[in-house]
Amino acid sequence: MSGHQDTIVKFQNIQKTYDGEVYVVKNLNLDIRRGEFLTLLGPSGSGKSTCLMMLAGFESPTSGLIALDGKALNHTPPHKRDIGVIFQNYALFPHMTVEENVAFPLLIRKTPKHEIAKKVKRALDMVQLGHLGNRRPAQMSGGQQQRVACARALVFEPQLVLLDEPLGALDKKLRESMQLELKHIHENLGVTMVFVTHDQGEALTMSDRIAVFNDGIIQQIDDPATLYDEPANEFVASFIGETN
Numbered sequence: 001m002s003g004h005q006d007t008i009v010k011f012q013n014i015q016k017t018y019d020g021e022v023y024v025v026k027n028l029n030l031d032i033r034r035g036e037f038l039t040l041l042g043p044s045g046s047g048k049s050t051c052l053m054m055l056a057g058f059e060s061p062t063s064g065l066i067a068l069d070g071k072a073l074n075h076t077p078p079h080k081r082d083i084g085v086i087f088q089n090y091a092l093f094p095h096m097t098v099e100e101n102v103a104f105p106l107l108i109r110k111t112p113k114h115e116i117a118k119k120v121k122r123a124l125d126m127v128q129l130g131h132l133g134n135r136r137p138a139q140m141s142g143g144q145q146q147r148v149a150c151a152r153a154l155v156f157e158p159q160l161v162l163l164d165e166p167l168g169a170l171d172k173k174l175r176e177s178m179q180l181e182l183k184h185i186h187e188n189l190g191v192t193m194v195f196v197t198h199d200q201g202e203a204l205t206m207s208d209r210i211a212v213f214n215d216g217i218i219q220q221i222d223d224p225a226t227l228y229d230e231p232a233n234e235f236v237a238s239f240i241g242e243t244n
């Protein structure tokens with residue numbers, strides 16, 4: 001109440017170097033609010049994916065602390081984090097059917113067998129693919145494959161979903177309809193979403209807040225209108241002002 005914002009994720013003094021020399025994330029501090037749609041926006045190479053991968057657990061911070069619900073995550077493997085991930089290239093298992101792909105996170109989390117079919121059906125219905133469960137990824141369009149990836153990320157009802165340029169490979173029209181679909185899912189489930197993009201327009205239309213990255217540093221974090229009207233520095237002003 002009284003304007004208090006509940007924090008779900010805390011990045012505290014996070015630094016990351018892959019080679020021991022160049023820091024691609026530099027002393028990053030970030031509070032993610034429960035239930036928000038937060039976008040990490042910035043040019044290629046600015047450290048957005050690295051931040052997402054550290055939160056998902058696929059990369060480790062060189063120093064600093066990441067906490068989920070107040071608990072430090074540093075030694076928690078990815079599948080023990082209550083986090084769903086959607087990648088740009090979908091990363092579906094080609095030898096599995098759609099249903100098997102979506103069931104996979106439930107299997108590794110040892111979900112009771114009788115619940116699996118029900119949860120898979122619910123997740124596929126949510127992305128309007130209930131009728132294509134027996135297909136394999138190669139038999140589906142790019143948009144459909146991304147919907148499967150979305151169902152797979154949501155099927156275990158994580159409290160946090162990470163999306164790394166999920167719409168980058170789609171054409172403009174499909175991208176716009178998928179943007180709306182993701183927003184609906186965000187609103188209907190009340191789940192926290194962290195979305196990575198280098199597309200200013202996409203960030204401005206989808207986000208509750210946007211963190212503008214450049215060179216491993218958050219330049220500004222604000223709601224879209226404030227970013228647009230009151231950019232904190234030259235970089236933010238020119239990057240937000242760019243149109244594709």
Ligand code: ADP
Binds near residue numbers: 045049
């Ligand atoms: P973004 O997602 O904003 O494009 P990344 O987080 O992918 O940026 O990359 C930030 C920097 O880290 C880039 O210079 C990139 O080349 C480097 N980098 C990313 N992943 C690796 C890796 N696995 N090994 C070495 N360098 C990497």
Ligand code: MG
Binds near residue numbers: 049196
């Ligand atoms: Mg990236």
